Amino acid sequence: MQPDRSVGDEPDVPELKLRLRDVRKSFGPLRAVDGVDFDCRIGEVHSILGENGAGKSTLMNIVAGVLSPDSGEMWLDGEPYEPTSPKRAMRRGVGMVHQNYQLVPRLSVAENLFLGWEGAPRVASLEKLAAIAEVAIEKHGFHMKPLAKVRELSVGEQQRVAILRALVRGASLLILDEPTATLTPQECDSLFAIMRRLVGDGHVLIFITHKLREVMAVSSRVTVLRAGARVATLPIAECDERTLAKEMLGHDVDSPVKSSRVRRYKEVALSLRGGTVVDGRGSRVVSDVSLELRAREIVGIAGVSGNGQRELSEAAAGVRPLRTGRIEVGGVDLTGRGAADFIRAGVGYIPEDRLTAGMVLRESIARNSIMKALYLDSDRKTLTRGPFLKLGEVQRFARQLLDQGQVSTRDPKVTVGSLSGGNIQRLLIARELRAATRALIAVHPTRGLDVGAMERAWRIFLAARDAGVGILLISEDLDEVLTLSDRVLVMYAGRIVGEFDNRESPPSREHLGLLMGGATAAELERPAVGSEAGR
């Protein structure tokens, strides 16, 4: 490889696959991508590293034709490149695998591969599609059955279908948007193996991530974005995690959040015994789960999304009824009671779908702030007079939450929908912490926050714990679980499959990863377990 080509060369440098010059994109006042130059060479895995909101996805959505840039120039294979739709980008060989794989769950792998593709045969039986799909699967060395229904596949397998779909359509440049977010460590390893094989076959890969470890593991070069601008492009051989972190954050890494040891109280904040929960379609997604959350402790639940965590959290917050089992808050039996009784008992809840479940986006901050407080006797007294709201008090209450949550606006009259995702999250955390006098159920509580805000949220959770709140932390992010938790449980297929004392004998990431992927105790005892164990 030649040394890094400097900006300003002729546009038709042959070994460059993709070349961007001064690409800009604004959303209102926000400059999401602010004059980025970017080169991607033939034969490389090029990582795009940056915090949430750094502009990684926006930039690559521009390359994939999903968004059009406000200004700037692009070349692909030495030719000017102006995709105006994903379809047109695909015709030039640029495919993107989004975080949501956009597959149809009830259709087969083969049907998903051909759906919406202009190159698909006009008339073909399912068998014929399967035969064509089989050839493509073989060619790229994937292992999957073309007639398997997508909904029966694991998340990792679904991702492979999405990758294959782009390859079948002739993608030579493949963009993977945070592909590891929902995978176990082992599934990540097999994804990386696929990526290396694709590069060997002559594909070029762009890998979007905010995880330093993965950048080091798989890429040949890395471009770091910060606040919409490119701050560095480095060969991977010349950097380490620490320098990358510094480039990404713009300052030296703070002293990491450390959980101090506190004695948990004897008092049980929330207990669930033999809890079974069914989802909206009536299938059992939480089976016979028992857990005890003491006051003044954080219990982390690790697991890949879709293994029953959502339903477990809803049941713990009283939003979804238990099919069987018994749930108590502060020693009071609340089995069969509604969310209102859980709120009164002092349970706060940070749900996974904060935008559809936790907030009403078209209502003002003021009206969203009091969603929980109306159930709490002390707050209710100040906020209402008889059946009516005291709007002045409601606004004052909202301003308190805005202060506590360090939300960027101080105006409680604006709608929540006009806030950024991170600010909505901060408001939500502030509201729920205020309501959580006994227990807090927190699901992916820092997803969508930048590193600074995330660490602040972590410190707030630890402070709440020290003050005596029991916190049930459900997260896919192992770093988060391992940093905050006093105890760690692992959830797989609706059951608790492992429990660790994270203070006395912290579990290894590998061990947790295997459990998250469904490995049984017997498999764990054998020392060398292949990367396919995740399946």
Add this chain to the structure above:
Amino acid sequence: MSSSAQPSAQPSTGRLTPRLRGWISGWMLERGPTSVTRDWILRLVAIIVVLSVAVVYIVATVHVPDILGLVFRGTFTTEPGIQELVVLATPFFLTALAVSIPLRVGLWNIGGEGQFFAGAWLATGFSFWLPHLPGPLMIIGMLVAGAVGGAVWAVIPLLAKIYLNVNEIITTLMLNLIVVYWVAYWLTGAWRYGFSQGGTIESKFIPSQAHLPLLPFQGGIDSGILVAVGLLAVVGFVLHYSVAGYRSRIVGSGPDVAAFAGVRVRRTIAVSLLLAAALAGVAGVLQLTGNSYQLTPGLSNNTGYLGIAVAVLAGDSVIGVGVMSCLLAVIMSAGQIVQVYGVSSEDVFIIIGLLLLLSTVATRLGQYRLVRRPGAARVGSSTLAGAGGGRSLEAREPTTRVGVSEVVSLVVETGPDGGQGA
């Protein structure tokens, strides 16, 4: 790329020249934020457009000098004109609320017409069964009977909705048909007006102490308007300032957030629908006691259905319900005047239909903005770097976009000549 980059590659694509296609392809629709003010401006534009069309139509078809002046004076300045406006507007306030309130919790109550008649029927019965009650007691009793009658008429759809999740649009609509024949049964039987022969069916007159008093203004204004406006104000206040109103808005925002916030969804839905139906029933009573003094199959004058139009035009604003009720009353009243000059009553409903269509389309279209496609300046010369290229405006979620050229080329290429032509 669109055709702008390769104009010569496609020799003939439809009837548009490459240059024109290039220019058109430089525009696109981008989704942006909406605001209440913006929605209202768009509605106002739609209203002005439709009323202009109506004016042009009337001037063109009615050959009477100064027809517009006649209509205007007849509607707004004469005593009977003003009386008529009030009579027309009164039920709209309530039948529109009957749609608007359930809509806040996500329910479409299409049964305003039936609830109107159910209320009017029970109130008529009340006055016949207790004919010697003194005036105030009689009127209050009839209003209560009307509210009860309307609410009862919504019970079946309500139970079907909350226990079996049966679509309320269908159940409420179907019950409208049933009440028509229920009323007809009484009008041709026990309550038949003695003198009516064959043709029209109508009930006996209600006792005279059941007539609403007239307000001493403009030769006597129907006082039912006070009841209607009063109820509108109370509903608006409760929805905006009460805890219950707040919770109803949460329910309307979706089942997830309602469950999260611990709101009892079924109860909220039940209260909303029953309240709405009761208001529609009261509308029937006001029409009965303030205006017609007898139950007839034409008592509602379609106000139950027109209430849907008013509610949609009003968005989710209670003040909007008031304003739009008045607007519709003006259109109906002016329509009655032009009918004298040969314009048919169907034309009036066409105007109302157009109004509804245009204003809903306008508010939906208002979510999009027509913006210059970035880099569109390059048409013809590929060296220009998109100077000053498209400001993306205040789009927070630019997720949906439709290229104008794609729409046009779709229309052109799939035109009668067929895409493969020549």
